[in-house]
Amino acid sequence: MPLTRRRFLTGAAATATALPLAAAGCGFAPAGSKAAANPDTLTFTTWGTDAELAGFRAAIAGFEKANSGAKVNLNAVPYEQMFTDIDAQLQTGNPPDVFRVPYYTFGAYAGRGQLLDLSSQLPSGFGDRFTPAAWAAVQNSGKPYGVPHHTDTSAILYNTALMKGAGITDIPTKAEDAWTWDEFTAVARKLRSSLPATKFPFGYNWQGNGVTRWLNLLFQADGRFLDEQLSGPAINSDAGRAAVEFSKDFFTQKFVPPNSSVKATTYVADSWYAQTTAMVFSGAFAIPDATENLKFEWGATYAPRKVRGGGDFGGNALVVTAKAKNPKLATAFLDFVTQADPMRTFCAGASLLPTRRDLSADGIEFKIRPELSPVFVGQSRVVRATDSAQVASPSMSGIITVLKDQLDKAFVGGQSTAATISGLSSGIAQALQK
Amino acid sequence: MSRPTASRQRRAEAATAYAFLAPNVLVLALFVLLPLGWAVGLSFQRTDGFGAGRWIGFGNYLRLVGDPLFWRSTLNTVAFTVIVTPLSMALGLGAALLLNAALPARPVFRSVLIMPMAVSGVATALIGLLVFDQNNGILNGLLGAVGLPRIDWQSGGAAAFASVVLITLWWRVGFNMLIYLAGLQGLDPGLQEAALLDGAGWWQRLWYLTVPLLGPASFFLLIINVIYSFSVFDIVFVLTGGGPQNATSVLVTYAYDTAFVSRDQGYGAALGVVLLIISLVFTAVQWRTSRNRDQTG
Numbered sequence: 001m002p003l004t005r006r007r008f009l010t011g012a013a014a015t016a017t018a019l020p021l022a023a024a025g026c027g028f029a030p031a032g033s034k035a036a037a038n039p040d041t042l043t044f045t046t047w048g049t050d051a052e053l054a055g056f057r058a059a060i061a062g063f064e065k066a067n068s069g070a071k072v073n074l075n076a077v078p079y080e081q082m083f084t085d086i087d088a089q090l091q092t093g094n095p096p097d098v099f100r101v102p103y104y105t106f107g108a109y110a111g112r113g114q115l116l117d118l119s120s121q122l123p124s125g126f127g128d129r130f131t132p133a134a135w136a137a138v139q140n141s142g143k144p145y146g147v148p149h150h151t152d153t154s155a156i157l158y159n160t161a162l163m164k165g166a167g168i169t170d171i172p173t174k175a176e177d178a179w180t181w182d183e184f185t186a187v188a189r190k191l192r193s194s195l196p197a198t199k200f201p202f203g204y205n206w207q208g209n210g211v212t213r214w215l216n217l218l219f220q221a222d223g224r225f226l227d228e229q230l231s232g233p234a235i236n237s238d239a240g241r242a243a244v245e246f247s248k249d250f251f252t253q254k255f256v257p258p259n260s261s262v263k264a265t266t267y268v269a270d271s272w273y274a275q276t277t278a279m280v281f282s283g284a285f286a287i288p289d290a291t292e293n294l295k296f297e298w299g300a301t302y303a304p305r306k307v308r309g310g311g312d313f314g315g316n317a318l319v320v321t322a323k324a325k326n327p328k329l330a331t332a333f334l335d336f337v338t339q340a341d342p343m344r345t346f347c348a349g350a351s352l353l354p355t356r357r358d359l360s361a362d363g364i365e366f367k368i369r370p371e372l373s374p375v376f377v378g379q380s381r382v383v384r385a386t387d388s389a390q391v392a393s394p395s396m397s398g399i400i401t402v403l404k405d406q407l408d409k410a411f412v413g414g415q416s417t418a419a420t421i422s423g424l425s426s427g428i429a430q431a432l433q434k
Numbered sequence: 435m436s437r438p439t440a441s442r443q444r445r446a447e448a449a450t451a452y453a454f455l456a457p458n459v460l461v462l463a464l465f466v467l468l469p470l471g472w473a474v475g476l477s478f479q480r481t482d483g484f485g486a487g488r489w490i491g492f493g494n495y496l497r498l499v500g501d502p503l504f505w506r507s508t509l510n511t512v513a514f515t516v517i518v519t520p521l522s523m524a525l526g527l528g529a530a531l532l533l534n535a536a537l538p539a540r541p542v543f544r545s546v547l548i549m550p551m552a553v554s555g556v557a558t559a560l561i562g563l564l565v566f567d568q569n570n571g572i573l574n575g576l577l578g579a580v581g582l583p584r585i586d587w588q589s590g591g592a593a594a595f596a597s598v599v600l601i602t603l604w605w606r607v608g609f610n611m612l613i614y615l616a617g618l619q620g621l622d623p624g625l626q627e628a629a630l631l632d633g634a635g636w637w638q639r640l641w642y643l644t645v646p647l648l649g650p651a652s653f654f655l656l657i658i659n660v661i662y663s664f665s666v667f668d669i670v671f672v673l674t675g676g677g678p679q680n681a682t683s684v685l686v687t688y689a690y691d692t693a694f695v696s697r698d699q700g701y702g703a704a705l706g707v708v709l710l711i712i713s714l715v716f717t718a719v720q721w722r723t724s725r726n727r728d729q730t731g
Contacts, residue, residue: 084694087483087694090484091483091484108482108697112482112484112485113484113485114484198569198578198584257568257569258568258586258588258589259567259568259569259586259587259588259589259678261589261677261678263675263676263677263678263679264588264675264677264678265563265588265672265673265674265675265677266563266567266588270567270570271569271570274569274570276569276570397695397696397697398696398697398698400695400696401691401695401696408677408678408679409679412589412678412679413679434480434482434698
């Protein structure tokens with residue numbers, strides 16, 4: 001058949017029409033539960049550092065060995081795209097069976113019917129294996145919608161030479177000896193006077209998604225941001241005012257870099273790495289990276305206390321989605337990874353803290369800088385269930401926005417403490433109504 | 435050729451043309467028009483994205499009117515557009531004139547200017563972070579080294595805005611230069627010679643001859659730069675996150691924060707629709723009033 005111009009054009013046009021249709025039909029489906037049709041195969045989406053992913057792979061291998069025929073497909077994604085992916089998959093009805101979620105984001109899914117209520121899946125007394133703070137962090141309306149896989153909380157990392165240079169050698173080594181707010185302020189003042197104007201006494205890790213770490217100060221003052229029913233704001237209190245006042249002073253007294261407010265796009269840990277700050281509030285997760293990269297001597301101590309010690313219940317839960325095709329197998333996986341050995345291995349390897357009651361009491365040893373383990377384990381013990389339960393509120397994403405807006409205004413906008421508390425209180429009330 | 439045969443041929447050619455258009459139309463409909471329609475629908479609802487939203491009519495649009503952060507973001511977006519568009523066009527034209535003239539190592543200079551175009555917006559902003567980091571950045575290091583005061587690139591509102599403008603210019607000038615260079619090379623050199631013989635100076639030839647002749651290129655760049663500036667996101671999001679104190683918050687970063695951080699997706703969609711309307715109105719006004727656009731086709 002001779003190839004005429006018209007035939008060529010018609011053929012080319014037909015091919016051009018067919019190509020995108022073919023492309024749309026293959027290869028672009030996100031990996032969700034439908035991608036794994038076998039009911040004995042779970043899809044598990046997470047982000048993680050190399051050490052965390054190695055821990056997950058080891059746990060999966062152990063689970064598959066213990067459950068003949070079961071398979072877990074690990075889908076590791078960058079943190080930045082994790083929750084836009086999960087949201088899109090949930091909205092299109094194609095989520096993974098299991099995913100990892102920070103405690104402060106957990107409520108947004110649990111409170112909106114996206115997660116499996118585990119109360120009928122788990123054996124009675126299952127929650128007893130966890131610390132009260134950990135178990136409270138995965139509850140919604142009194143029911144568990146996930147398991148607390150690990151936690152992390154903020155202590156202080158310090159640059160030994162800069163501390164010595166300011167004459168600070170008496171650094172707390174026990175939780176009960178942690179600096180009070182007044183003592184911490186005195187330490188910061190000493191550092192301020194010994195450091196040049198371009199360096200700062202400390203940095204606070206409330207940038208990025210870390211604004212909930214400001215709540216540590218509120219908890220240390222024995223305050224709450226939600227009432228006991230978790231249905232109304234409770235920040236309009238003496239403790240709330242004390243926490244705002246104390247943290248505002250960080251900026252007015254030049255204790256922290258001026259570009260380290262809650263909306264900053266750079267993490268203050270970078271300033272500590274560059275020796276621009278003498279101390280930094282940090283989770284234990286930073287230990288491997290700091291050990292590998294820092295050329296100066298550094299140590300760790302406890303976060304300060306006021307009425308009591310307090311810290312963020314950081315870390316992540318593992319949850320099963322409401323549409324998981326094999327809820328029993330998914331629940332068995334959650335049970336397995338929170339048993340003592342897998343949790344110990346995971347936490348020791350990734351420098352994270354256990355959520356199990358027994359491991360928390362006995363303590364664990366990080367593989368890297370094991371001598372720092374007691375500081376972080378001790379710090380995590382001051383976290384109370386009443387603190388972590390508030391952060392699991394379904395309205396937390398809206399509350400986080402309110403915290404960011406109001407605290408930024410207070411720290412770098414000169415907004416008064418009274419106006420900040422008022423803005424926080426009304427903003428939290430609005431967020432709870434949405 | 436008989437009339438029915440000619441008519442059949444025309445229909446066949448029209449069908450072929452539509453078949454060629456079909457892939458683009460299909461992709462456009464699937465990935466642009468459908469999500470756009472969806473976003474408009476969302477903008478009339480109160481929804482966090484999970485389950486069915488609640489229909490609230492123009493509630494989200496009425497909320498915009500009393501939202502100070504919306505007005506601040508709109509003002510910032512307009513200011514960004516008004517600063518970046520003429521500057522990137524003027525610098526692009528200057529670079530194109532320079533690199534259209536006899537110059538040693540001209541291809542090297544052209545490549546250097548165009549190179550930022552090959553870098554993604556996010557990577558550009560990350561480079562910007564290294565340069566403008568207030569504590570440990572390259573620029574403040576250099577300023578300190580020569581005894582000049584350090585600038586609050588991240589904690590001062592005006593300086594942060596300036597850092598976004600500067601990094602955008604670094605990124606965008608190459609594209610403007612490329613379009614102007616193509617325009618300059620299409621101009622008739624005889625016209626320049628004639629003007630020169632008539633005694634026109636360099637400035638007069640530029641202002642009265644070159645610039646008007648580059649009208650279609652300028653019109654194209656104006657539209658593209660304005661649309662880009664109104665929809666700027668990646669550079670602001672990574673470099674300043676809209677801060678400090680919303681000094682660099684623009685409409686798209688505000689819409690993103692609202693929809694995906696606060697999960698107020700209906701209100702976020704309303705912000706997006708308003709941005710679309712502003713861009714369309716501007717383009718329509720430019721289209722109708724500009725005498726410089728290419729009239730062919």
